[in-house]
Amino acid sequence: MGRPTIIDVAKAAGVSKSTVSLVLQKSPVVSPKTREDVQNAMAALGYVYNRAAANLRSAQVGLIGLVINDLRNPFFTEFATAVQMAISDAGYATVLANTDEDPALQARTIAAMIEHGVSGFIISPAYGDDAATFGPLERAGIPALQVLRKVSARTDLFPFAAPDYAEGGRLAAQHLLATGARRIAFVGGIAGRAVTAERMQGYLEVARAAGYDPLVLSGRPTRAFGRECAQWFADHPDYDAAVCFNDLVALGMVAGFARQDRRIGRDFRLVGFDDIEDAAQSYPALSSVQCGIAQFGQDMAAALMAWLRDGQRPAAETRTPVQLIRRQSSDRAGPGG
């Protein structure tokens, strides 16, 4: 006969289904005795609340969609877990999905969430076909934040927030210059993407001001790419420093340099980006641009909650401050110094 319903519970407890519903909602209006009878009946029957049915009548589902382009990257993992916890504290449930940088999968995922009645979205989008993703969101009129990457230009509809990448890149490049680097490269990041451009921008300014042509090694934001690049630098000793697109690339370079004679920190200075947990744990410890990603996640959750509850749509574009964390990898004295 399938799962028991409130009608079954009502029969077993000898009350009406309205009364069962009131017990379910913890209404103070039900007498303790009745409440207990109903609860016993529910336990005896193995009653399971059907939230979909309840929501049908009473609007709000209390579900937030959290859609992430690459959950295997620790930067995004940390962001996602921070958001999820903040949302949980606010009394909402999170539906988390990884789109693996696939815009088609992202569009399918979001369409499914919309149909399931998700109340709001926080999206770190994959690059690619944005109409397939943001079109349905616009039509459904569901509040959605795009974070970390701006893919839809309609920030009036989909407010955008991200750390101030450009400032981070500037801090990194200037720091390397100040500690005596003569020739700096920029390593990693897919060419043509906004995030890459922003993180690179400060470096380009510094290189131009120093009077040499910038050198950019574009590539995937992975350890593997960083390792490859370390090999390249072995053959180009005129470079003595690099700003990396992210910490994964930088950590790959650390691993790659470990097999060469040149030592990171002493002979070659390196700054990463994101300040993921591993940055402080590597040897030499990696200097990095800290984006305060956990705090950023909490802020995004709070912003979406305010939008949902009080109708306060966030500003079209928000940039949050970043900070350079200096560690051994960019320290003239080098490891142990």
Added chain:
Amino acid sequence: MGRPTIIDVAKAAGVSKSTVSLVLQKSPVVSPKTREDVQNAMAALGYVYNRAAANLRSAQVGLIGLVINDLRNPFFTEFATAVQMAISDAGYATVLANTDEDPALQARTIAAMIEHGVSGFIISPAYGDDAATFGPLERAGIPALQVLRKVSARTDLFPFAAPDYAEGGRLAAQHLLATGARRIAFVGGIAGRAVTAERMQGYLEVARAAGYDPLVLSGRPTRAFGRECAQWFADHPDYDAAVCFNDLVALGMVAGFARQDRRIGRDFRLVGFDDIEDAAQSYPALSSVQCGIAQFGQDMAAALMAWLRDGQRPAAETRTPVQLIRRQSSDRAGPGG
């Protein structure tokens, strides 16, 4: 007036709501002209399908709950993404949640998913109060797999599957012995947990057979703990090898050793566990016990699908094969050799 419903669409298209429903279900019975009228009306009104309402009548929700104890650990991240993709290919949607090793959060998360009508679960559980988590699952009668960790003893209800950790530990310890290690330690893993015991077991056998007391440095499965332990080994040069609880600990040790005179691979041999992506990228590259976690994730997804669709409950306990991957960290010749 809130979101348009099929009634609004029906009015706009000049048909009955049944016809709209048939169009929604792509029924071949509707004439092309009518279908087009209805679709135009839906587009004009910005109609959004309400899946919750549909499911109310027609049972299956097509949602799988994927509940993970620590999504920040790359081993679990890789597992989760593999499962999610396999489930997506099977035409189901995944609801992914991170419980951050908190059994209370896990219980709340799963209860919420049950109420939302999730059809089945794959759970890598947090240690702790299992009644709060598995009680509601049992009452609801929803198929649920526990994977990677056995927390509920009721494997008849909640089939358990994991890589053969004990065999992996044995392979690692025997490999170190065979390559000439004289005194081996076991590093990392919380004491008292089943996974720790299993991964340690082979090591204990080898140590006993070699005639020395086993040395176990228990601790959190993190890079930070591995780094600490590297310091300890600096003061205890009689040890020349270690099996680590997982790759994070081992990579922490690699970083810790990098600042000492002793070299991993040459003076000290190291084997990790899980073979996460970073293992191959570190320097020296890390030997590790490969659990084939992506394949394992696909298998778990397939097992749950078979259970849901054909009622085939998996065996109470499944162990999947593991494999030792030999790299520089346990190679006598050492890095570069």
Added chain:
DNA sequence: CTGAAAGCGCTTACAG
């Protein structure tokens, strides 16, 4: 091929 009616499991006024 299309329409009128009942029902999915709840909640929500409204009586009593």
Added chain:
DNA sequence: CTGAAAGCGCTTACAG
């Protein structure tokens, strides 16, 4: 404090 009725947005037989 409790019950009878209507309704949430769909699907599902069943007529026509």
